[in-house]
Amino acid sequence: MSYDDLMTLRPGVSFNEQGEAQVLVWAPKAESVQLQFAEDAKILDLEPQDYGFWILQTRALWPGDRYGFLLDGKGPYPDPATLYQPEGVHGLSGVFDLRKFNWTDQSWKNLALKEYIIYELHTGTFTPEGTFAAMEEKLDHMVGLGVNAIEIMPVSQFAGDRNWGYDGVFPYSVQNSYGGPVAAPEALQRLVNACHEKGIAVILDMVYNHLGPEGNILGNFGHYFTNKYHTPWGDAINFDDAWSDAVRHYFVQNALMWFRDFHIDGLRLDAVHAIKDLGPVHILQQIKQEVDELSHKTGRAHYLIVEMDLNDTRFVKPVEAGGYGMDAQWIDEFHHALRVSSGQERSGYYADFNGVASLAKSFRDAYVYDGIYSEHRKRKFGMKAEGIPGHQFIVFSQNHDHIGNRMLGERTSRLVSFEMQKLLAGAVFLSPFIPLLFMGEEWAEPNPFQYFVSHTDEELAEAVRKGRKREFAAFHLEGEAPDPVAVSTFENSKLQWELIHRPPHQTMLQYYRKWIALRKTLPLFRECDRNGLSVEVFQEKELIYIQRVWGRQHLAGFLNFSKSAQQVPLPSEHLSWHKMIASSDLVWGGQQEMPDHADAGALTVAPESVVVYSNIINS
Incomplete structure (x- = not known):
């Protein structure tokens, strides 16, 4: 051959x-x-x-x-x-x-990327059972919430049965403990089929920058790794050194398999800044070109989404414009600015962010650092994202990383007030970008999401345990870092589904449903159009004023991060404004009812709240 x-x-x-x-x-x-x-x-x-x-x-x-x-x-x-x-x-x-699987999703058509409302989840902690079949039973919750895309954290086989998934060692496999009563690959096919029948797209998180430490046997077969580059995990995957053609083939075919044989709608590629490839055609570009060819044959749209610690538009620009052609990227800087705006600590890389001023910049420009000096990095960083549409950026107020990488794994619900949680959610949905939620966020889940592993190699397990303690040695006054190997660390990270029927969690769930309904039904919210956006920041008031325009529709949103009520002016070009949503309203557990209608002039915005008015009659 x-x-x-x-x-x-x-x-x-x-x-x-x-x-x-x-x-x-x-x-x-x-x-x-x-x-x-x-x-x-x-x-x-x-x-x-x-x-x-x-x-x-x-x-x-x-x-x-x-x-x-x-x-x-x-x-x-x-x-x-x-x-x-x-x-x-x-x-x-x-x-x-x-x-062999009998697919019944022939009528499924992947949504336009700009319409995605993404829900990130971890299979093992999403339900008590921690299986794909149990996840299927929660799909009606997703439908009722209004999300239309789930993003599943990595499922490639890892050691043991407890892991975030980023220690997988067999990229083509499906974690055996997630299968339940049937073989894991079939269980995943069943889940995807069920999602499509309910109108939900499926994104799978894949790791193409490294393989996990336990059970990694690829090096016995071929030159899958190279010492040409150093990575946090050791030798880099060999994408551009001698023998790299077959390594590239291995990962390209992997991406095609998920789309073709599992009917996955999108791949989220982890930390692509750690992929080392200086060849003439970057591996991401090659994957994109092969995926486009598959889509041409099948008529199905498939998306490639990247996480990266680089404000570099080369990754999301089309191939014909000299880019790698990725369809979208996560924007951590929006999260960082949002977190600092909420009054949380400015340690580490968060020190680079100046509260509402940085958040307003991210609303406008996506990247906060777009060629300006970064004190944390001690150099200029990033480039401008001009000409890149809003639907190529994904934003969030929390995700697995920014919760689980804290020593105690606290969710936002443990760090800020109930009112501030609602404000953070509003900021995400009000943005001209694609919103992402992390599982349980919609009902203010109080359980943590902690870092956990189940390595069967005792020396490796102990090394991970000691490494976690070293990482947080400076935080000893806050207690000990949870043992990542302990079963209790995993169990403590599971969602508490019974809370959705109890106040105030039930109230938060209804609040999220309202925002998602607005985002899905009104073009002014749904269109990720940065051209119709203007942002004004009042730093002394800790307040951001956002205007969005779509055709004849005009929106005015106010984000008040201060602990005091603030007076703000409504624009005079529209004589009558209609309230779309206000987080301080009594129905959402707030303390200040905002007027249903307002004329141009002064408006008093409650502390730690978001309010949105429009010239559209809110029916």
Whole structure:
């Protein structure tokens, strides 16, 4: 088989229409590669191909079989492209046929990105059971809330059954403990199918910048890593050094698999600033081009969303404009400015943010640091995001990182007042960007979301435990960092679903539903149009005044972060204003009812509140 033909095949085990298995593995370090069955120790030889690939066509391999690879007689090792690890990272691989699932989502059409309202969740702590099937049972909650896209934190197989997911070692696999009564890959397919039937898109968080420490066997097969670059996790994934073509093939085919075989609607790619690639075609650009080709064939839209610690528009500019073509990016700086505006501490990188002034800049420009000097970095940082539409930026008041990376994992509900929580939510929904919620935020969940792992390697588990303590040594007066290996740390991070029926959590849930309904139904909210936006900041009042215009519709929003009521002027060009929402209203548990109608002139905004008026009659 030619080199070019090999580069079009998915690694691992796949089946053709006649039920014959094809096994493809890249192992240029080996002189011989054999497939060994677990049941009877039967061994089949793979045939060598160009560039270190090995291939086998056989009718002896069937779904449900367990297998591994022998490399020059050593092993057996799991398949680097395993779909399923029934016994965890150290066990043999399980054969799974991706074609067997009976999809019923043929009429599903992915939403336009600007219409997304994203809900980030962690499978293990989202429900008491911590499975995909249990998540399915909560989809009606999502529908009632109004979100139309869920973002699932990484599900690639990791060690044990408790982990955020960023320690995965088999990118093609689905975590065995998330499967419940069926094989994990099928359970995920079922979940995606159920989401589509309820009008919900599915984003999957993937990690292409490193692999986890326990069970990482890819280096035994081929040159998946390079010491050409240093990363926080050791040697970088080899995207541009010798032998990198097959490594790129491995990750490109992985992205295509999630879209094609699991019907995933979008991938959120973790920390892409840590991907090291100085080749002429960046790996992200290659993935984008291959995904676009798949979309052209299938007629389905698929999105690539990146998290990055770089204010660099090259990542989100179209390929034809010299960019990598990513569809959107997370904006941490909006969160940082929002957090400081709420009165929380300005330690570490938060010291770079000047409260409402920084927040107003992020509303206008997306990036706060767009070529200006950063005291934290001791240099100029970033570039201007001019010409990049609002729907290419995703904003939030909290997410897994900014909760879980605190020593105690406190959510916003434990850090600020009930009124401030409502104000923070309003700021996100009022922005001209795509809003993202973190699970439980909508009812002010008080349980923390802490950092947890379940490494089975005792030395590694102890190293993680000690590292976490070292990281927060300066915070010893606040107590000890929770043990990341302890089961209790994981259990304490689970959502309390019973709270949604109790005050004040029920009130917060209704408040979020109102905001989401406004965001979805009114073009003025829904359109991520930065051209119709103007932002004025009153720093001494800790207040931001936002105007948004869409056609003949005009909106005036006031964000008061101070603990005092503030008088503000309503614009005079519209004689009559109609209230859209006010967080201080009694219905939302507030203490100051804002008038339903207001004329041009002075308006008194309650402390720690958001109020929005429009010239649209709020029906």
